[in-house]
Structures are given as structure tokens and as C-alpha cells.
Amino acid sequence: MQTKKIKWTRILLEAAFLVVLFSLVQYSISTHMLSQYYQINLTSMCINIILAVSLSLINGFTGQLSLGHAGFMAVGAYTAVIMTTKLDYPFLAALVGALFAAGLAGFVIGVPTLRLKGDYLAIATLALGEIIRVVLQNIDYVNGPAGISGIPKLTTWAWLFGGVVLTLLVVVNLVNSSYGRAIISVREDEIAAELMGINTTKYKVLAFVIGAGFAGLAGALYGHYFYIIKPETFNFLKSFDILVMVVLGGLGSTTGAVIAAIFITILTAALQPFPEIRMIIYALILIVVMIYRPQGLMGNKEFSRQTLGRIWGGRQ
Amino acid sequence: MTMLTINKLHKAFGGLSAVMNFNFQMEQDELVGLIGPNGAGKTTVFNLITGVYKPDQGQIIFEGQNLVGMAPYSICAQGVARTFQNIRLFNELSVLDNVKIACHKNVQYSVLGALMRTPAFFKGEAKIEQDALKFLEVFKLENKRDELAKNLPYGEQRRLEISRALATQPRLLILDEPAAGMNPQETNSLMKLIEMIRREFGLAVLLIEHDMSLVMGVCERIYVLDYGLIIAKGLPQEIRNYTQVIEAYLGEELN
Numbered sequence: 001m002q003t004k005k006i007k008w009t010r011i012l013l014e015a016a017f018l019v020v021l022f023s024l025v026q027y028s029i030s031t032h033m034l035s036q037y038y039q040i041n042l043t044s045m046c047i048n049i050i051l052a053v054s055l056s057l058i059n060g061f062t063g064q065l066s067l068g069h070a071g072f073m074a075v076g077a078y079t080a081v082i083m084t085t086k087l088d089y090p091f092l093a094a095l096v097g098a099l100f101a102a103g104l105a106g107f108v109i110g111v112p113t114l115r116l117k118g119d120y121l122a123i124a125t126l127a128l129g130e131i132i133r134v135v136l137q138n139i140d141y142v143n144g145p146a147g148i149s150g151i152p153k154l155t156t157w158a159w160l161f162g163g164v165v166l167t168l169l170v171v172v173n174l175v176n177s178s179y180g181r182a183i184i185s186v187r188e189d190e191i192a193a194e195l196m197g198i199n200t201t202k203y204k205v206l207a208f209v210i211g212a213g214f215a216g217l218a219g220a221l222y223g224h225y226f227y228i229i230k231p232e233t234f235n236f237l238k239s240f241d242i243l244v245m246v247v248l249g250g251l252g253s254t255t256g257a258v259i260a261a262i263f264i265t266i267l268t269a270a271l272q273p274f275p276e277i278r279m280i281i282y283a284l285i286l287i288v289v290m291i292y293r294p295q296g297l298m299g300n301k302e303f304s305r306q307t308l309g310r311i312w313g314g315r316q
Numbered sequence: 317m318t319m320l321t322i323n324k325l326h327k328a329f330g331g332l333s334a335v336m337n338f339n340f341q342m343e344q345d346e347l348v349g350l351i352g353p354n355g356a357g358k359t360t361v362f363n364l365i366t367g368v369y370k371p372d373q374g375q376i377i378f379e380g381q382n383l384v385g386m387a388p389y390s391i392c393a394q395g396v397a398r399t400f401q402n403i404r405l406f407n408e409l410s411v412l413d414n415v416k417i418a419c420h421k422n423v424q425y426s427v428l429g430a431l432m433r434t435p436a437f438f439k440g441e442a443k444i445e446q447d448a449l450k451f452l453e454v455f456k457l458e459n460k461r462d463e464l465a466k467n468l469p470y471g472e473q474r475r476l477e478i479s480r481a482l483a484t485q486p487r488l489l490i491l492d493e494p495a496a497g498m499n500p501q502e503t504n505s506l507m508k509l510i511e512m513i514r515r516e517f518g519l520a521v522l523l524i525e526h527d528m529s530l531v532m533g534v535c536e537r538i539y540v541l542d543y544g545l546i547i548a549k550g551l552p553q554e555i556r557n558y559t560q561v562i563e564a565y566l567g568e569e570l571n
Binding site: 170173182188206 | 444
């Protein structure tokens with residue numbers, strides 16, 4: 001009874017925290033306290049969090065080196081934009097459509113490629129991500145290389161916030177379950193996992209599909225904020241950007257992925273005024289972090305209520 | 317009743333025949349040893365039974381089912397579990413999680429249940445935890461539950477590996493050199509442990525071991541393998557006196 005009460009208090013407190021966070025930002029946007037510049041960066045930050053957390057499920061928890069995440073983002077972006085601009089679906093339906101279309105693409109690509117390991121899988125996913133981009137470049141229906149422009153700005157703070165919360169909820173709840181342990185066992189030792197009764201192919205595909213689906217969601221949110229989408233936006237450099245966030249945060253840490261996504265977004269924004277040395281400083285910071293924290297900012301640890309409690313009260 | 321029958325098993329790696337014409341039978345509840353010099357093909361036999369390798373020829377019948385061609389995880393689901401010669405734990409995970417992963421095949425909630433945190437999820441998780449702890453207690457590892465597997469001392473890692481294999485609830489347990497790297501006292505207590513789990517869980521045990529005191533002490537029957545061929549089989553006292561076995565493996569005493 002007592003523990004149940006504590007559990008509910010905790011859930012209520014967390015919900016209250018989310019509501020307060022959401023309302024504060026919403027208030028500062030409505031009253032124009034947050035300038036256009038900060039709003040754009042906030043949007044990038046949320047999209048980067050969704051991308052990093054979804055890729056960390058594949059790269060960090062399942063241990064499968066995927067370099068095609070931008071491809072899934074493209075599938076989601078194009079699906080959602082076609083649904084809203086050409087087929088007149090409501091935005092919510094377009095977001096769900098993007099999630100499922102990218103998940104389906106993840107399934108179609110994942111089933112054949114996830115037999116490969118390590119470097120081979122990386123090359124295959126890199127190639128397939130590029131194939132998605134090149135195919136989009138050659139479809140007249142979506143204006144080929146010019147892309148689709150004039151997309152209505154439907155992505156609001158509420159959708160971004162909802163997207164981030166949903167992504168985190170799904171990834172965290174999945175990872176902290178028996179299915180999550182099965183997924184992690186694939187990373188730890190695939191042969192031992194298989195011999196302990198884990199259908200490793202199934203769980204690799206599961207993680208790949210969920211990760212790809214949320215990349216699609218991020219793509220849909222992206223398309224409906226930045227007015228234009230074109231295939232070039234989703235090239236392999238975008239996949240590397242996401243990978244950098246995951247590795248920087250620490251493979252196997254969701255909080256690490258979130259922190260790194262926030263960090264990289266702020267860093268990119270802060271270096272905007274120095275275009276000629278921007279990439280040099282960016283690279284130097286990454287190198288320094290990787291030298292002093294080779295396991296990433298968070299390693300495979302999570303920053304949780306318990307950690308907070310320890311810092312706060314000096315006890316668990 | 318016959319539990320495991322292997323007929324004419326053959327496996328070659330390139331030009332090297334690792335296992336040739338391997339015939340083998342094992343009864344329910346039996347404890348059988350497989351011995352032989354290094355490179356004789358013992359571990360290959362284990363890898364063939366558990367599906368890590370596909371045999372070139374032959375049949376592996378376990379409780380009436382042919383295991384040849386099955387994926388390792390479905391062989392595990394049939395009731396065969398194993399440990400490894402070089403310990404293969406999930407190093408970065410806790411002792412408890414190592415065993416919980418082996419309990420996954422009986423998970424009682426769906427992926428959706430996990431995502432939604434349904435009551436079935438909490439009930440299922442509680443059951444997995446309870447089961448996993450039960451297996452840790454058998455091996456007196458319950459107070460190490462939160463330690464990372466890689467931080468355990470060697471002997472405890474070996475024990476954790478056996479308890480993880482047991483958590484898949486096998487009817488045949490395959491142990492690949494369980495006493496490797498253990499001192500005589502540890503080997504002795506391992507011997508008692510093997511006898512105990514066999515009684516307690518009603519399992520058949522097949523083991524590879526180089527420690528002759530363990531093999532002769534616990535095994536009811538022994539197969540001797542050399543260069544991929546069975547050179548002898550029988551009771552421990554018979555095996556001890558085969559000249560071929562002495563030449564190939566046991567060696568003669570110096571006079």
C-alpha cells in the first residue's frame with residue numbers, strides 16, 4: 001500500500017514537472033519572450049533529441065552500427081509532407097503515417113541487412129540510406145532534387161514536446177523490460193544470447209523498426225517547421241551528425257543521447273557567427289571530449305531519479 | 317528412455333574433419349562425460365548439438381526431434397542449454413540481469429504491454445525477478461545480484477554461467493570444461509554442485525572436462541574422442557584401462 005502510494009506520488013510529480021516545463025516554454029513563446037532565433041534552435045533541439053534517442057536504441061542498446069538514419073528521416077518527412085500538402089490529411093495523421101512508413105522502411109531494410117555485422121552492416125545501411133535519397137531525387141511527384149517547398153508550418157511547440165516525450169517513453173520503457181534486456185544481450189554477446197533462447201534476429205529487427213519509425217517522426221516534424229524538404233538535406237552527413245550525438249552521449253545511455261543532442265544543438269548555434277572556423281572548433285571539441293571521455297559523456301549510465309536523490313540527500 | 321541420439325555426425329572445416337562418424341546415445345537423467353586431447357573435436361560436438369555449427373551430415377535427435385537445421389534459440393527452447401569453454405557472460409550487465417535474460421523465453425507480457433506498463437508487465441517482471449533469484453540462490457550468488465558480471469571472481473563467473481544456463485529450464489545441460497581454471501577445492505565443490513542440480517532439477521548432464529578427478533568422480537559413462545573419432549566409450553573404470561585411451565590422452569605413469 002505504502003509503496004503504491006509512493007509510486008503514484010512519483011508519477012504525479014513527474015507529470016506535474018512535464019506540465020510546468022511545457023507551460024513555461026509555451027508561455028514564453030506566446031508572449032514573444034522567446035525570439036524567433038531561439039524558437040528555431042529549440043525546434044532543432046527537440047528534433048535532434050528524437051533522432052539521437054531513436055538511433056541510440058539501434059547503435060547504443062542493440063549494438064548494431066547503423067549509418068542510414070537520415071534515410072528513415074527522409075521517408076518520414078516525405079510521407080508526412082505528401083499527406084498534408086497533397087492529400088489533405090490532418091497533421092496528426094501525417095505524423096502517425098510518417099512513423100509507420102519509416103518503421104516499414106526500417107523493416108524492409110533491416111531484415112536483409114541485419115544478418116551482417118559491424119563494418120559490413122555500417123556500409124550496407126550507409127548505402128541504403130543513400131539509395132533512399134537518390135530515389136527521392138528521381139521522383140517527379142516530389143519535384144526531384146528541388147524538393148517540396150511551401151510546406152505549411154504545422155509543427156508547434158506542443159507537437160515537438162509531445163514527440164520528444166513519446167520517443168523517450170517508448171525507448172525507456174522498452175529498454176527497461178524483458179524485451180529490452182533481450183535487445184541489450186545482443187549487444188553484449190550475440191552467440192551467448194542466441195544460446196540462451198533469445199531470437200537475436202527478431203530483436204535486432206524490432207529495435208531497428210522502432211528506431212527507424214521515430215527517425216521518421218523527427219523527419220515529419222522537421223518538414224513542417226522549415227518550410228522546405230529536399231533529398232540533399234537527408235544525405236549521409238546527416239546520419240553522421242546523429243551518430244556523433246549518440247557516441248558523444250555514450251553508447252547505451254538514453255540520457256546521454258538527450259544531453260549530447262542538446263549540447264550539439266547549442267554548440268552548432270553558438271558557432272553560427274564564425275562560419276569559417278566553425279567546423280574546426282566543432283571537430284576540436286569532439287576530439288577533446290572523446291580523449292577525456294572515450295566512453296561518452298554518460299558512458300552506459302543513466303541520469304535518473306535515484307541519481308538525483310543521491311546528489312540531493314546524500315543517500316539512495 | 318533415450319534422450320539424445322546422434323547418428324553418423326560429420327563436420328569438416330575446409331580439409332580438416334573435426335568430427336567424423338560420431339555416434340552417441342544418452343539416457344534421461346544420465347551424466348555423461350566427453351574427454352579427449354585438445355583439438356579432438358569435443359567443443360565442435362557441443363557446437364553442433366546447440367546449433368552454433370551446422371553439421372555436414374548426420375542426425376541429432378533430442379526427445380524425438382531432429383535438431384539439425386534449427387536455430388540455436390529454438391534448440392534452447394527445446395530444452396538444451398549450455399555453458400562455454402571461455403566464459404561468455406553478458407559482462408557489462410549485472411549478475412541478476414544475466415540470469416533474467418535467460419528467463420526471457422518464458423516472458424508473460426507483450427512488447428505493447430511493456431511500452432504501456434500494463435499490470436501484466438509488472439506481474440511478469442516480478443515473476444522473472446523471482447525466478448532469476450531462485451537460480452542465483454542455488455549457486456549462492458544472490459548477494460552479488462547487483463554486481464557487474466565482469467567484476468566477479470573467476471569461480472563465481474563459472475557458477476553464474478551455469479545458473480544462467482539453468483534459468484532457461486533445460487532438460488539437457490551441456491557444460492564445456494566447467495572446472496577449467498579452478499583449484500582442487502573449487503573443483504570438488506563444483507562436483508557436488510553438479511550432482512545436486514542434477515537431482516534437484518532432474519536433468520541430464522553432458523560435460524567436457526580435462527580434470528580427471530571430476531570426470532571419473534561424477535560421470536556415469538564416458539566417451540573418448542581423438543582426431544574427431546570416438547576411440548572408446550564405457551564406464552569410468554573401463555575407460556581408465558583402455559590402452560588406446562592411455563596412449564592418446566591419459567598417459568602412462570613413469571616408472
